[in-house]
Amino acid sequence: MMPTDAGSAAVDERLKAEPLMARLMKRPELGAIAGLVLVTAFFLITANPAMFTLSGILNFMAPAAQLGILAIAAALLMIGGEFDLSIGSMVAFAGMIFGACVVNLDLPLILAVPVTLVLAALIGAVNGIIVLRTGLPSFIVTLAGLFILRGLSLVGLKWLTDGSTQLRGVREAAEGDWLAPIFSGDAFTGLFGWLASLGWIETFDNGTAKVPGVPVEILWFLGLAALATWVLLRTPAGNWIFASGGDRNAAANSGVPVRNVKIALFMLTAAAAALLAVMQVLDAGSTDARRGFQKEFEAIIAAVIGGCLLTGGYGSAIGAFFGSIIFGMVVIGLTYTGFDQDWFQVFLGGMLLLAVIFNNAIRKRVTGER
């Protein structure tokens, strides 16, 4: 450590002290936080106050968390300079694999979950290898994946169920499995029951808590956001992700294993989609070929609202975290207002456009383009 050196080096008469606002402007997640404040203000004014009670908050955090699991992985991939449009279809495909493992093969979760995650990661690796080998844009390669995986999910489910696109019986098959509480249901039910008995949280007339616990996906969401942020900002791998997305050649010339970084990121996004599939299938008790429909776009939108540049090399996992919460708030929040729920799409498109314009301006500031 050379604190004296670092301290005196910072003094340069040509530089004005940088105001706090200017420093904040350089954080990629600023846009998402500003957006969250705006959206919260909007719903505080227009929505039924029930939206901001504990149950209301968990109500919009659950879908936010489900999207967030995808969006955080998608953000890392985008920072690494690639897209994956197949993650929505991957949710359906991995759901089918997981359903088949649990129902048709009668595997316990301790086997079914890893099988699903590994298979998804392998497909992600194939995506990555095709992108790197051919040099084609990942946008096109994974667009093909979007259709292939969706089609395979439909065909596969019909084959597994003799003609239905739904596979039922997952709940019965997974009932009582010791791993199930990790992936479905609510956490901290004991705590919430206790709080209810003290009268500290809202209860029904019979004394049970209105909110039985925190949906586990919210915990996964928080955990993944923290982990992804740590990896990005505090590990060599994080530096490699930024470098690979910022300039592939420059990174490779400096000794960054660009190929491995990108393939690992494709595997990560596919595995994140599979994780979401496991949770959704366990919660619903069945799997459906329409699961994850258009989730790839929502995940990318959340990542972009969170400050990721479409060109790669810049962005944050925390931003994607807030982007996903904005998303959940808007989707669920509109039901608490008098507005037609279909305004949701207009709102989303508007947010996306604003975010892109804002991010573009930010990037110019950061790189000093004039």
Place this chain on the structure above:
Amino acid sequence: MATDSTFHHGDTKTAAPIIEMRDIEKHFGNVIALSGVSFDVRPGECHCLLGDNGAGKSTFIKTMSGVFKPTRGSITFDGKPLSFASPRDAMEAGIATVFQDLAMIPLMSVARNFFMGREPTKGWGPTKRFDVEKANAITMSEMKKMGINLRGPDQAVGTLSGGERQTVAIARAVYFGAKVLILDEPTSALGVRQTSNVLATIDRVRAQGVGVVFISHNVRHAMAVGDRFTVLNRGKTLGTAVRGNITSEQLQDLMAGGQELAQLESTLGGTV
């Protein structure tokens, strides 16, 4: 340029060369890219390789930095015969190349660029992490040594001027133990002030005992900082001149192959 005398110093004629390349030839199929190149670098000198476009400068750099294997000829490194299997080998031996694209990422901070691919870590196992504080402190002090006061280690490279970026790239190579530093046209895209900053950086690096290979087609920049000069023309070196024994006009003529430029110069009134 007034810098002419400032940048020159000391006499390095006595030291043994770090790397010596003798009669290097490189053929690509039936194309002879290099047909007899001899070049050496001593510690603490700046040896300029001058050549016009197409003279074979890029092929030469790539042979020296281990990207290409010479078809014929010998390379001696620290007195031992040597052939690099890959650019990595050359880098580990201490031959660093700063290419024109600089291998810098504008959106990333100076500190992150400085340690890109070679991040210092602390902790072990799952807690092994990028030692950001160490990276920041080293970056600030290394840049200060090169005469650049950063606003902070998190300043994005994109906000630096072209000359400053060049200096970051050079500082990075030197910090990671370069004994020979190959600079590919470091001043070609820079303005006057930026150029003199980069030349000053070269002088600093040379003073630390690094052998600098300065590749350029700009005779004025080369004369400002070089200790020795070798001209590459049509894949051949035409001998090496020591500073003081050659004028920029002579170098200019050698680069262009003599005749044509002399004629051109007379029609342009001697301004080339």
